[in-house]
Amino acid sequence: MVPFFNPKSIAVIGASRDPHKPGHVIFRNLLEGFKGKVYPVNPNAEEILGKPCYPFISKLPEKPDLAVIAIPAPLVPGVLDEVGKAGIKAAIIISAGFSEIGNLQLEKRLVKTAKKHGIRILGPNCLGIYDPYTGLDTFFLPRYKLERPKAGNIAFISQSGALGSVMLDWMAMKGYRISRFISYGNAADIDEADLLEFLEKDRKTRVICAYFEGVREGRRFYQIAKRVSRKKPIIALKAGNTEAGGRATLSHTGSLAGSPQVYQAAFKQAGVIQAGGLEEMFDFARTLATQPKPRGPRVLIITNGGGFGVLATDAVVQAGLKLSRLSHPEKLKKQFPPHVVISNPMDLTGDADAERYRKALQVALKDPQVDMILLISLFQIPTLTAEIVDVIQEFSGRKPLVVVAAGGRYTEALKKPLEDSGIPCFSYPERAAKALSVLWKGK
Amino acid sequence: MVPFFNPKSIAVIGASRDPHKPGHVIFRNLLEGFKGKVYPVNPNAEEILGKPCYPFISKLPEKPDLAVIAIPAPLVPGVLDEVGKAGIKAAIIISAGFSEIGNLQLEKRLVKTAKKHGIRILGPNCLGIYDPYTGLDTFFLPRYKLERPKAGNIAFISQSGALGSVMLDWMAMKGYRISRFISYGNAADIDEADLLEFLEKDRKTRVICAYFEGVREGRRFYQIAKRVSRKKPIIALKAGNTEAGGRATLSHTGSLAGSPQVYQAAFKQAGVIQAGGLEEMFDFARTLATQPKPRGPRVLIITNGGGFGVLATDAVVQAGLKLSRLSHPEKLKKQFPPHVVISNPMDLTGDADAERYRKALQVALKDPQVDMILLISLFQIPTLTAEIVDVIQEFSGRKPLVVVAAGGRYTEALKKPLEDSGIPCFSYPERAAKALSVLWKGK
Numbered sequence: 076m077v078p079f080f081n082p083k084s085i086a087v088i089g090a091s092r093d094p095h096k097p098g099h100v101i102f103r104n105l106l107e108g109f110k111g112k113v114y115p116v117n118p119n120a121e122e123i124l125g126k127p128c129y130p131f132i133s134k135l136p137e138k139p140d141l142a143v144i145a146i147p148a149p150l151v152p153g154v155l156d157e158v159g160k161a162g163i164k165a166a167i168i169i170s171a172g173f174s175e176i177g178n179l180q181l182e183k184r185l186v187k188t189a190k191k192h193g194i195r196i197l198g199p200n201c202l203g204i205y206d207p208y209t210g211l212d213t214f215f216l217p218r219y220k221l222e223r224p225k226a227g228n229i230a231f232i233s234q235s236g237a238l239g240s241v242m243l244d245w246m247a248m249k250g251y252r253i254s255r256f257i258s259y260g261n262a263a264d265i266d267e268a269d270l271l272e273f274l275e276k277d278r279k280t281r282v283i284c285a286y287f288e289g290v291r292e293g294r295r296f297y298q299i300a301k302r303v304s305r306k307k308p309i310i311a312l313k314a315g316n317t318e319a320g321g322r323a324t325l326s327h328t329g330s331l332a333g334s335p336q337v338y339q340a341a342f343k344q345a346g347v348i349q350a351g352g353l354e355e356m357f358d359f360a361r362t363l364a365t366q367p368k369p370r371g372p373r374v375l376i377i378t379n380g381g382g383f384g385v386l387a388t389d390a391v392v393q394a395g396l397k398l399s400r401l402s403h404p405e406k407l408k409k410q411f412p413p414h415v416v417i418s419n420p421m422d423l424t425g426d427a428d429a430e431r432y433r434k435a436l437q438v439a440l441k442d443p444q445v446d447m448i449l450l451i452s453l454f455q456i457p458t459l460t461a462e463i464v465d466v467i468q469e470f471s472g473r474k475p476l477v478v479v480a481a482g483g484r485y486t487e488a489l490k491k492p493l494e495d496s497g498i499p500c501f502s503y504p505e506r507a508a509k510a511l512s513v514l515w516k517g518k
Numbered sequence: 519m520v521p522f523f524n525p526k527s528i529a530v531i532g533a534s535r536d537p538h539k540p541g542h543v544i545f546r547n548l549l550e551g552f553k554g555k556v557y558p559v560n561p562n563a564e565e566i567l568g569k570p571c572y573p574f575i576s577k578l579p580e581k582p583d584l585a586v587i588a589i590p591a592p593l594v595p596g597v598l599d600e601v602g603k604a605g606i607k608a609a610i611i612i613s614a615g616f617s618e619i620g621n622l623q624l625e626k627r628l629v630k631t632a633k634k635h636g637i638r639i640l641g642p643n644c645l646g647i648y649d650p651y652t653g654l655d656t657f658f659l660p661r662y663k664l665e666r667p668k669a670g671n672i673a674f675i676s677q678s679g680a681l682g683s684v685m686l687d688w689m690a691m692k693g694y695r696i697s698r699f700i701s702y703g704n705a706a707d708i709d710e711a712d713l714l715e716f717l718e719k720d721r722k723t724r725v726i727c728a729y730f731e732g733v734r735e736g737r738r739f740y741q742i743a744k745r746v747s748r749k750k751p752i753i754a755l756k757a758g759n760t761e762a763g764g765r766a767t768l769s770h771t772g773s774l775a776g777s778p779q780v781y782q783a784a785f786k787q788a789g790v791i792q793a794g795g796l797e798e799m800f801d802f803a804r805t806l807a808t809q810p811k812p813r814g815p816r817v818l819i820i821t822n823g824g825g826f827g828v829l830a831t832d833a834v835v836q837a838g839l840k841l842s843r844l845s846h847p848e849k850l851k852k853q854f855p856p857h858v859v860i861s862n863p864m865d866l867t868g869d870a871d872a873e874r875y876r877k878a879l880q881v882a883l884k885d886p887q888v889d890m891i892l893l894i895s896l897f898q899i900p901t902l903t904a905e906i907v908d909v910i911q912e913f914s915g916r917k918p919l920v921v922v923a924a925g926g927r928y929t930e931a932l933k934k935p936l937e938d939s940g941i942p943c944f945s946y947p948e949r950a951a952k953a954l955s956v957l958w959k960g961k
Contacts, residue, residue: 095900171868176857221898222926235825237868241896241924245945248926288828314825319841320832326859327824352948353829353924381770382678382757385731386796389763398762414619416769425614425680453684455664457538481684481796483665483691502688505795 078165079197080206080255080277082140083111086132086163088154089146089170090115090123097169097215098145099123104218105143108210114139132161141165143203143213148172151199152184159192167213168198174261175200175327186263201260202236205243207253208279214240227252228281229360232270234288235327236260242286242353250494251357254279266291268299275303282364283309284356288324297345304346308363308517312350313338348517355509358501362510363517365497366475371446372515373399374508376420377435378451379427379459383479384420387449387504394512399445407438420451429462436470447475447511451504454486464489471498475514477507521608522640523649523698523720525583526554529575529606531597532589532613533558533566540612540658541588542566547661548586551653557582575604584608586646586656591615594642595627602635610656611641617704618643618770629706644703645679648686650696651722657683670695671724672803675713677731678770679703685729685796693937694800697722709734711742718746725807726752727799731767740788747789751806751960755793756781791960798952801944805953806960808940809918814889815958816842817951819863820878821894822870822902826922827863830892830947837955842888850881863894872905879913890918890954894947897929907932914941918957920950 085105089098098117105113106124115123118130129135132142132154142158144151148170158166166189173182182199189196197203203213207226214221224246233239236258243256255277257270267290274280283303290296300309315324316335342349350356374391376398378384391398398419401407407417411434416422421438423431432452439445452463467478478493478500480486490500501507528548532541541560548556549567558566561573572578575585575597585601587594591613601609609632616625625642632639640646646656650669657664667689676682679701686699698720700713710733717723726746733739743752758767759778785792793799817834819841821827834841841862844850850860854877859865864881866874875895882888895906910921921936921943923929933943944950 097900100900216898216900220900220928222928233825235823237823237896237899238825238829241823241898241929244898244926244929245924248930286825288825314828314832316832317835319835320828323824323828323831323863326861326865327828353946380678380680380684381766382676382681382729382731385757385763385766385770386681388766389757389759392760392762418769420766422769453680455659455684455687456680457540457543457659457663481688483687485663485665486684486687487691503796 078140079167079204080211081209082165082211084114084137084139085109085111085141085143086114086116086135086139088116088132088142088144090117090120090128092120092123100215100217101143101145101169101213104212104214108212110210132157135161138162141167143167143169145169145215148178148181148199152181152188155185155188155194159188159194164193165195166197167201167203168196169201169203169213169215171200173199173263182261182263189264196264197257198260199263202240202258205256216240222247224251224253226254228254228279228364229284230255230274230277230280230282231284232257232259232267233286234259234262234267235286238286246357250491251361262291268292268296271299271303271309275306281307282360283307284360285309285311286314287311288314288327293341297341300347301345308348310348310350310356310359311342312353312356348513355506358499358506358510359513359517361499362477362514365499366477366514367472369446369475369515372396373444373446374449374511375399375439375442375445376449376451377423377432377439378420379423379425379456380451380453381422383451383453383481383504384422387451387479387508388420390504390508391449394508396508396512396515399442401438402442402444410434425456426458427456428458429460429466432463433466433469436466440470440474445474447514449477449479449504449507449511451479453482454480454489455482461489464492467493467498468496471496475511477501477510479504479507521583522610522647523654524652525608525654527557527580527582528552528554528584528586529557529559529578529582531559531575531585531587533560533563533571535563535566543658543660544586544588544612544656547655547657551655553653575600581605584610586610586612588612588658591621591624591642595624595631598628598631598637602631602637607637609637609639610644610646611639612644612646612656612658614643616642616706625704625706632707639707640700641703642706645683645701648699659683665690667694667696669697670807671697671722672727672807673698673717673720673723673725674727675700675702675710676729677702677705677710678729681729689800693934694804705734711735711739714742714746714752718749724750725803726750727803728752729755729757731757731770736784740784743790744788751791753791753793753799753802754785755796755799791956798949801942801949801953802956802960804942805920805957808942809920809957810915812889812918812958815839816887816889817892817954818842818882818885818888819892819894820866820875820882821863822866822868822899823894823896824865826894826896826924826947827865830894830922830951831863833947833951834892837951839951839955839958842885845885845887853877868899869901870899871901872903872909875906876909876912879909883913883917888917890957892920892922892947892950892954894922896925897923897932898925904932907935910936910941911939914939918954920944920953922947922950
């Protein structure tokens, strides 16, 4: 799998001068961001974006490690043969028009050609790879429309390219980070199980997210997932969970969705965490990627808003967790103003300042009956200055901690540095509590 | 209730020169935004923000319609007596320190004084009112930290001030609109039932959202809610739904949360829609406030991303709705390129432009088997220009329509004008499908 992630040079076959064509956007993005060499290949252009263009692969000045192919589907097998003759062993095939629209024969020819030359294929009908560490980026989507997240430790593999890419755009906006993104489309060769095996050994990846509609080889996927999930959490979102949804997957990726019950049971046995939706998948991932393992299921809720404290209490219980009982409430009462509620939720009330949060966090860290902390901080409260961000960061990494802060632009601005420093931030208690429950049960 | 919403003049008792004090922030916000007259009252200041300050209510040049009181709790009953003597009939008491911390006696004195003079009280221990139509704004939270939403037709009443206000901040950021916001705190006089009665007749309000932890008079609330819900949808978020959550409400607002089963049954019989969380409450409200009534439960999904189409299919079925069957699929096939999937989801595929969406929406509008439209549009796709916004707006208001568009800044920027023109936009199919199901079942 290495040439897919650490290529030194790439050939873009189908690079184009027309800014609306995928081959143009891919070439431009690589030119701007990729750390190695990029060669455009197109018999109808002499120069693209100021770079000399090569008519055929055989004319390239060196053998690239990776070929990215974005040409009409019927031409792909022929070109892949040339790729093989040139000795290139890895190809990402962006082109659509294969098994997903019933062209099974064309896809078979593709696979046969690849096998003949020992080429590994990603795709066809995919967006390929975004790797923030090397700048490899085969999306045919311009960056002003679709931003890319920064480098982190969450990998995301997606059968659907469009779905995966808009999630990256969303992650970039939220400040969430990623290690590798792989859209593998029809999985004519490399499939979800292969990708899990690669990510198992990938040092940049700590948590794996996967969106798919069906798996190619159920038994093999199950066995690999079971092994990998012991080392790294795998969070799966499986679409097509209803009968109608199952039918819809057929016309999308041609996947047999299979019975939801069968999948659910297999996931559970394989130690794969199931997400209920796209946001939830990344809620779980961010929390698993950043927070230490809790010793138990007991959560202390700290808040400066009573209503949010009540909603969080409901959410913690409904997520199957327990509320911590504070070890020495009488002693604590003396350390706080009399109107502070020394209980769980610990309500610091609407005049809490950053210092009161510091004290409360010290209590939570020391108390052996507190396994995890759900910290609610309504940043709009007048007594609370932006110092609260520093206070929360001080306590980061020592006990599992998630932050809930709801509001508008001011609140979002304060949440960004927290999220950046590895503290999962949520807007609403329900999502935070679910993420904590996965942290406890999932691992 | 009128003096609470259409006062011509307001006295701010406890107006202060100290920018950190609630009385200062309230006075400043009113001075900047309120359309009528505002008088600061404080015996220790001669001038506040360049305006002459009055030592007592009796010294005011005219009788104000409304008194806003933000002074230490023990002083409130005495001041309320003065308010009564001056003939003012409405008071918002911001001050905390009454029944919510066990000072039952003080609250009783307050109510007695109010009754003696025939004053209606909102509060104490509340944030009061934000009314975008008159500029009445009694929040002691500065606008740079907490933005206010624009004028719309969704009313929001909240027992918890902090919770309510941060939701307003969030709504402002999202571009959601509001008719009235009322934080009623301890409900010493005016309670949730009174507010429902007021909103029933309020022409600016089309949908009512309510957050509470308990109701003061169950039977009366039930009867009023049952009547009001026939005219306007009421969406309730009741906190304290678990045993632990119920205990937490006691130390927050002193409410007896009551059995969740009893509440749920009563809500259902009274026609009150129950939300599972804060975001969901406003998902339902935005959809009910803007969309026409559907004729049936059949939804057509239109998409340019297959994966999102599959997730939406699952979501529609799981929300208890049905998938439309298109009336004349063969005829439609001729109108679209061959790779477009004429089914449900109707997958316009990744090269769809705005014109293809226009055609698909025309089909959806005409087809009698389509009751509602769930339109997914991944705006990042190269062939889709910003024209898509105009195309969607063209079809607005004729059949129930919600939009799903996931992504980052570019996507959010395109969603804003849609949301502004009354089309509910969501990031994920699950929330959109739930909102449609409430549109169908809730009314």
